[in-house]
Amino acid sequence: SIQAGYLDPFMEKTGIKVIRENPSGLGKLRAMVEAGNITAVLLELGSPELEQAKALDLVEPLDWDLIDPLPIFDEARDDYGFGYQYYSTIIAWRSDAKPLTGLADLWNVDEFPGKRALPDYPAFLLPLALVADGVAPDDLYPLDLDRAFAALERIKDDVAVWWQAGAQPPQLLQDNEVQYAIAWSGRVAGQEGISYTFQDGQLDMAFFAVPKGLDPELKKAAMGILHEMSIPENQAVAANVVSYTGNSPDLEALLPADRLQEYPTTSANKSVQFLSNAKWWFENADEVETRWQEFKLGL
Known part of the structure; x- marks a missing residue:
């Protein structure tokens, strides 16, 4: 869903090649930062993992002006993390x-x-x-x-x-x-x-964060990827692959009507959680x- 919804549109717009690596997570982030060998521009973290990464000083603050997101839910916006997916x-x-x-x-x-x-x-x-x-x-x-x-x-x-x-x-x-x-x-x-x-x-939310010490030019590119993740049309493509939803309040109108009951952040479902x-x-x-x-x- 990440590839189809966000990375493919970003690469098409910018010509910048993005390679996905697995696994992501706190262990990989910590190893990279402590070794001073930053090999990824963004890492996916669960919400408690993001709090831990902040406490351990493993992540860079995001440049929200550069991300310039379309409207997103408040809880998706953290100084150090971009909440991209609800489950x-x-x-x-x-x-x-x-x-x-x-x-x-x-x-x-x-x-x-x-x-x-x-x-x-x-x-x-x-x-x-x-x-x-x-x-x-x-x-x-x-x-x-x-x-x-x-x-x-x-x-x-x-x-x-x-x-x-x-x-x-x-x-x-x-x-x-x-x-x-x-x-x-x-x-x-x-x-x-x-x-x-x-x-x-x-x-719950999954976040993307930037590893501490990332090259400034690469960080700029990472902010561009995060912008793509705020676009409801891109989120709709991702949601068609797996029944989790992005952070846009405008996404619901783009979801398939016959599957609305499956998604965590439709107004009907978000309101009872x-x-x-x-x-x-x-x-x-x-x-x-x-x-x-x-x-x-x-x-």
């Missing part, structure tokens, strides 16, 4: 199971009997556990960890799989190994035999991980 953590179920209306239903094993698959990632589970327990999304942070883990204790006996790969929930649902799941939206959208809702979903708080997760990562490992010992 959601949502509830999904077998289409022949009793439909869920929100997270409280997922926790209600009496009225919604069946096995569950939940993520083995606290960042994609603890906030959802609190919403299921009745915490209003606006009141989530700082997270009440005691309450979140108490909510997990209540449901853990009905969890058949604590998944680690995004491909697992749709497969588990289709194989009838579980009837209900928390999953990443792009993994379940459009999958046969699977229903889902964005109600009570968690919205809450945003993850990357700063809190960065600042509390060690405590959460300790509590998470303690919880898993009791499974």
Whole structure:
């Protein structure tokens, strides 16, 4: 989606050749900067990774005047990161199971009997556990960890799989190994035999950042790529490849009408979700991980 939506149009406009490398991420960024050998102009980081990169002084501030973006959502604009893609953590179920209306239903094993698959990632589970327990999304942070883990204790006996790969929930649902799941939206959208809702979903962003010490001319080119990522027509091309969405409020009108329900940031879907708080997760990562490992010992 990145290639078709953003890099191809940029190369066509500028004649500058862009080569994609995998993997991206914090480990690669840190190795490059510490070695003083900057081999990439942009790196993709999750929102907590961006906070960590800022704290470790691994990223350059972006030149937003040079990016000169078309209108984008506020949370996509960071001094050091360009939020280019939204993805959601949502509830999904077998289409022949009793439909869920929100997270409280997922926790209600009496009225919604069946096995569950939940993520083995606290960042994609603890906030959802609190919403299921009745915490209003606006009141989530700082997270009440005691309450979140108490909510997990209540449901853990009905969890058949604590998944680690995004491909697992749709497969588990289709194989009838579980009837209900928390999953990443792009993994379940459009999958046969699977229903889902964005109600009570968690919205996250993936960012692009510039490595510290990048050559100024290359940084200028990187800002041009980021500008391409703000163009709704380009975002529509990317969204046609995978059901995640870019940062433009004008994108919805360009999405295929028969697939609108699949996308995280349509007005209908964005309005019933809450945003993850990357700063809190960065600042509390060690405590959460300790509590998470303690919880898993009791499974």
